[in-house]
Amino acid sequence: MPRSLVITLIAVSLMLATAGVLMVFSSSAALAYVKYDGDSMYFLKRHLINLAVALAVGAFCAFADYHLWRRLAWPAVIVAVSLLVLTLAFGVGSYAAPVHRWLKLGRFYLQPSELAKLATVFVLAKYIARRGQLENAYEKWLPLGAVVVMFAAVAVQPDFSMAFLIAASAFVMLFLAGVRFRYIVGAGALVVPLLAIMISAQKYQISRLISYVDPWRYARGSGYQVIQSLIALGSGGLLGRGLGASNQKLFYLPQAHTDFVYAILGEEFGFVGAAAALAAFAILVAAGFKTAARASDAFGRYLAAGLTAVVGLCAAVNLCVVTGLIPTTGIPLPFISYGGTSLVATFAAVGILISIARRSGVDSAFGYARREMPSASLNGTFVDYV
Amino acid sequence: MATKGRLVAAAVVAGAALGILTLRVADLQLASGDDFYALSQQNRLRRIPVRAPRGRVYDRSGEVLACNRPSYSILWMLPSAEAVPAAALERSASYLTTTPATLAATIEENREFPYEPAEVATGLTPRELFAFEEVRARYPEMTVVSRPVRCYPHGSLACHLLGYVGEIGPERLAALKARGYGLGDTVGLAGLEYAYEEYLRGRDGFEAVAVNALEKKLGLEYAEETTPPRAGYDLHTTIDLGLQLLVDGLLAGRRGAIIVMNPENGDVWALASSPAVDPNDFAAGLSAARWAAYAGAPDHPLLNRAIQCSYPPGSTFKLVTASAALEEELVRHDERMPLPCGGVFRYGRWRFHCWKRSGHGSLDIAGGLKNSCNVFFFQLGLRVGIDNLNKYARKYGYGAPTGIPLPHENRGLIPSRERLERKWGKRWPRGEVLNNAVGQGQILLTPIQELVAFCAFANGGRLYRPRLVTRAADGDGVVRASFPPEVRGVVGLEPATRETIMRGLIGVVNRYGVNAHYLAGKTGSAENPLGDTHAWFAGFAPAYEPKVAVCILVENGGYGESYLKWGKEIVGYCRENIIGGAAWPQPPAGVTPADMEKSKTDEEVAG
Numbered sequence: 001m002p003r004s005l006v007i008t009l010i011a012v013s014l015m016l017a018t019a020g021v022l023m024v025f026s027s028s029a030a031l032a033y034v035k036y037d038g039d040s041m042y043f044l045k046r047h048l049i050n051l052a053v054a055l056a057v058g059a060f061c062a063f064a065d066y067h068l069w070r071r072l073a074w075p076a077v078i079v080a081v082s083l084l085v086l087t088l089a090f091g092v093g094s095y096a097a098p099v100h101r102w103l104k105l106g107r108f109y110l111q112p113s114e115l116a117k118l119a120t121v122f123v124l125a126k127y128i129a130r131r132g133q134l135e136n137a138y139e140k141w142l143p144l145g146a147v148v149v150m151f152a153a154v155a156v157q158p159d160f161s162m163a164f165l166i167a168a169s170a171f172v173m174l175f176l177a178g179v180r181f182r183y184i185v186g187a188g189a190l191v192v193p194l195l196a197i198m199i200s201a202q203k204y205q206i207s208r209l210i211s212y213v214d215p216w217r218y219a220r221g222s223g224y225q226v227i228q229s230l231i232a233l234g235s236g237g238l239l240g241r242g243l244g245a246s247n248q249k250l251f252y253l254p255q256a257h258t259d260f261v262y263a264i265l266g267e268e269f270g271f272v273g274a275a276a277a278l279a280a281f282a283i284l285v286a287a288g289f290k291t292a293a294r295a296s297d298a299f300g301r302y303l304a305a306g307l308t309a310v311v312g313l314c315a316a317v318n319l320c321v322v323t324g325l326i327p328t329t330g331i332p333l334p335f336i337s338y339g340g341t342s343l344v345a346t347f348a349a350v351g352i353l354i355s356i357a358r359r360s361g362v363d364s365a366f367g368y369a370r371r372e373m374p375s376a377s378l379n380g381t382f383v384d385y386v
Numbered sequence: 387m388a389t390k391g392r393l394v395a396a397a398v399v400a401g402a403a404l405g406i407l408t409l410r411v412a413d414l415q416l417a418s419g420d421d422f423y424a425l426s427q428q429n430r431l432r433r434i435p436v437r438a439p440r441g442r443v444y445d446r447s448g449e450v451l452a453c454n455r456p457s458y459s460i461l462w463m464l465p466s467a468e469a470v471p472a473a474a475l476e477r478s479a480s481y482l483t484t485t486p487a488t489l490a491a492t493i494e495e496n497r498e499f500p501y502e503p504a505e506v507a508t509g510l511t512p513r514e515l516f517a518f519e520e521v522r523a524r525y526p527e528m529t530v531v532s533r534p535v536r537c538y539p540h541g542s543l544a545c546h547l548l549g550y551v552g553e554i555g556p557e558r559l560a561a562l563k564a565r566g567y568g569l570g571d572t573v574g575l576a577g578l579e580y581a582y583e584e585y586l587r588g589r590d591g592f593e594a595v596a597v598n599a600l601e602k603k604l605g606l607e608y609a610e611e612t613t614p615p616r617a618g619y620d621l622h623t624t625i626d627l628g629l630q631l632l633v634d635g636l637l638a639g640r641r642g643a644i645i646v647m648n649p650e651n652g653d654v655w656a657l658a659s660s661p662a663v664d665p666n667d668f669a670a671g672l673s674a675a676r677w678a679a680y681a682g683a684p685d686h687p688l689l690n691r692a693i694q695c696s697y698p699p700g701s702t703f704k705l706v707t708a709s710a711a712l713e714e715e716l717v718r719h720d721e722r723m724p725l726p727c728g729g730v731f732r733y734g735r736w737r738f739h740c741w742k743r744s745g746h747g748s749l750d751i752a753g754g755l756k757n758s759c760n761v762f763f764f765q766l767g768l769r770v771g772i773d774n775l776n777k778y779a780r781k782y783g784y785g786a787p788t789g790i791p792l793p794h795e796n797r798g799l800i801p802s803r804e805r806l807e808r809k810w811g812k813r814w815p816r817g818e819v820l821n822n823a824v825g826q827g828q829i830l831l832t833p834i835q836e837l838v839a840f841c842a843f844a845n846g847g848r849l850y851r852p853r854l855v856t857r858a859a860d861g862d863g864v865v866r867a868s869f870p871p872e873v874r875g876v877v878g879l880e881p882a883t884r885e886t887i888m889r890g891l892i893g894v895v896n897r898y899g900v901n902a903h904y905l906a907g908k909t910g911s912a913e914n915p916l917g918d919t920h921a922w923f924a925g926f927a928p929a930y931e932p933k934v935a936v937c938i939l940v941e942n943g944g945y946g947e948s949y950l951k952w953g954k955e956i957v958g959y960c961r962e963n964i965i966g967g968a969a970w971p972q973p974p975a976g977v978t979p980a981d982m983e984k985s986k987t988d989e990e991v992a993g
Contacts, residue, residue: 234415
């Protein structure tokens with residue numbers, strides 16, 4: 001039932017966001033106290049501002065017709081690429097690593113790669129929905145070229161995990177679109193060695209890989225973070241230590257409030273809380289796929305699938321890092337990790353999903369009763385509300 | 387459209403990922419939760435190393451020669467790079483009057499592992515310490531620790547004997563790593579500090595403290611995790627502080643060495659080498675400039691001249707020549723050499739001079755020793771020959787380390803037929819033995835070898851290994867190791883030989899009228915390529931029952947006789963303060979030093 005789908009999407013994302021507020025405060029208070037002269041709510045306040053912006057953006061996306069994003073697909077690509085280029089020139093990194101991932105805007109930081117993620121989904125959804133009616137080579141290859149450009153721009157920041165996410169999301173969309181396996185395999189055969197070469201060119205990537213194989217041997221060095229993460233998660237036990245009682249957030253686990261917030265969640269709320277968070281993400285992904293399946297048109301279907309893939313893959317990669325299943329890499333946990341751009345992008349994705357769900361074929365609650373339109377009529381000038 | 391089927395496939399993959407993650411989290415939290423909880427508890431504890439003080443070094447009556455003083459350092463306590471807040475770095479840097487960048491570099495440099503406390507300031511003065519304590523609440527990222535630093539209360543006194551300590555170097559660390567040494571540890575680098583490292587070094591402890599988010603100590607809740615340090619064992623040495631002060635003072639401003647020993651057991655009462663350095667400089671960490679000054683000084687103050695430098699012995703070696711001649715029965719006790727001393731001795735094309743150009747006339751062996759007549763000993767040397775000279779030099783312990791428990795002892799050099807043949811071939815110059823007979827030529831001894839040899843003569847033949855440390859004891863006085871006197875060999879002289887030579891040695895001292903203590907010995911003025919002769923005196927007192935032996939060497943010091951008065955002063959000190967005036971053996975009734983020099987044979991000759 002689409003209405004229940006909308007409610008599910010809203011309820012799950014608000015629950016996850018609430019957990020995020022709690023966890024960001026709990027895991028960042030001590031760090032903020034030390035780092036910002038006793039202002040233990042420093043990160044919480046910023047997170048709440050981010051969340052307000054994210055909710056506003058999400059509400060706008062939910063109420064706006066999702067076909068807007070078809071029209072904005074190319075502008076989004078252009079903005080994303082421009083910002084990525086700007087980031088390469090003026091971006092700032094974190095800590096000591098020579099990376100350029102953020103643009104500093106006043107007191108806030110913008111992560112253009114998050115926008116690139118969404119732009120990839122927009123442009124691919126538009127393209128896949130119209131396949132079969134593509135008139136020339138230019139129309140056929142330009143969207144794929146745009147995705148490759150964004151992938152490359154993110155990869156050279158360098159931010160391999162985000163580049164990987166972009167590629168993987170594109171892969172999921174193409175897979176769902178029914179692209180023949182040999183094309184997908186061919187593209188994979190091209191991308192995987194490329195990633196391998198880029199990874200091996202970076203010293204810190206190598207040490208991450210080595211410490212992934214045997215983190216305990218490098219417990220004091222490159223394996224430190226993942227070990228501290230496992231300690232945090234593991235020491236939570238069944239019921240956890242209770243909200244605020246994490247020990248690992250007291251500087252033992254670096255990035256406790258950003259990429260490793262799930263470890264603190266597991267420490268404070270135990271297996272019960274950790275499993276609940278997993279379940280919430282699973283429900284969200286299921287609802288996203290359901291939205292895709294019920295979308296009233298092909299664009300909506302691929303848009304929903306792509307956005308679900310982006311959020312779901314992001315969560316999966318982050319959770320695998322925190323649980324030590326894959327090497328350490330910097331992907332935030334949607335909804336929960338501290339980080340404004342990610343939060344806004346996530347809520348934008350959920351908002352668009354809601355918009356798609358609202359307009360699905362059998363959804364009449366909002367005054368729309370629309371059959372699935374033939375793809376041909378969805379070209380360009382579609383306006384579906386007054 | 388294949389979408390539906392593929393959507394299902396995607397959902398299956400997503401479901402599988404969810405399943406794997408759930409299992410993983412369950413494994414971590416439910417199956418291994420307790421283990422991780424234990425690890426997490428360890429995280430709350432900071433192990434702050436507590437340095438063990440090195441054992442003290444005492445003189446023979448319990449005076450302190452080396453001890454420890456506390457030195458205060460500031461530790462940087464924040465563990466992770468992420469948590470080093472710019473504000474904290476800035477305020478701490480400004481407190482330590484440095485820049486944040488320098489401070490950050492110092493932190494990274496001074497810790498072996500990331501996330502461990504790092505030293506950012508060392509050697510705080512009491513004033514700086516109190517100043518910091520007053521404001522430390524404002525700097526939660528820093529704390530003060532104290533560590534013991536080696537201290538030598540008498541400065542450069544006996545510095546070559548005591549040695550010095552410093553930070554362990556990479557080679558030594560590699561060798562000692564298995565015994566628990568780590569980066570930045572203090573280790574003995576010379577002298578007793580080096581030789582008795584295993585006793586002096588204690589075992590570092592750890593203070594486990596629970597810390598809160600600000601790395602402030604919350605208190606010692608975890609006593610069972612705390613290991614107290616064990617202080618190193620104290621060394622009780624044979625050194626006499628007063629005597630050491632005396633001999634150090636005598637040598638001040640000169641290059642040379644003085645060693646005083648108990649001939650009855652090999653205990654070293656004083657060992658001085660000059661010029662000296664202040665070992666306190668090393669303990670606090672030597673500046674590069676200071677090190678360059680020490681290492682590059684033309685008079686090499688770091689060398690322990692008493693054991694690490696060998697010199698031509700000059701006439702003091704006549705003890706060996708005389709012993710060899712008498713023991714091998716190459717000369718009778720009252721025999722006079724065919725050629726009376728006329729100041730010069732011709733051998734082949736060569737002319738060998740006596741020190742006294744006007745000559746000594748006709749002498750027997752005791753007279754030859756007393757007057758140190760070269761012409762007499764040239765003729766004796768020809769009879770003894772290079773092989774016997776080598777044999778008796780070895781008996782007296784020359785050419786081999788004495789085994790004094792100090793590092794880098796020089797073994798010296800004694801002449802031998804093999805060596806001469808290696809250098810010159812079968813036609814080695816036979817006149818070389820003339821030089822060797824009077825302690826010149828290819829012959830080098832260390833002062834400690836000289837002293838051990840004279841002690842052996844004095845005590846009837848026992849060649850002692852010099853002893854510096856009698857025992858190592860812990861803080862409660864429980865003896866952990868004791869080092870008894872050790873006899874390394876026996877010279878084995880006939881009593882008649884000893885008596886004859888003794889008469890000569892007493893005569894040496896009597897000639898200069900300084901013999902209130904019945905001192906016997908031999909002076910030497912060793913020619914060398916470096917300028918004025920090296921002055922030697924080796925002797926013992928009282929001659930009838932030796933209680934103290936002394937060896938004096940002054941580089942380029944001129945004539946050995948000039949330092950007899952030092953010998954008298956040293957023996958006088960020992961008689962009063964070490965042996966004790968009453969315990970000083972009384973000479974046989976009515977005998978004066980001059981009487982002891984005379985013997986039956988002498989009187990018969992005179993008569």
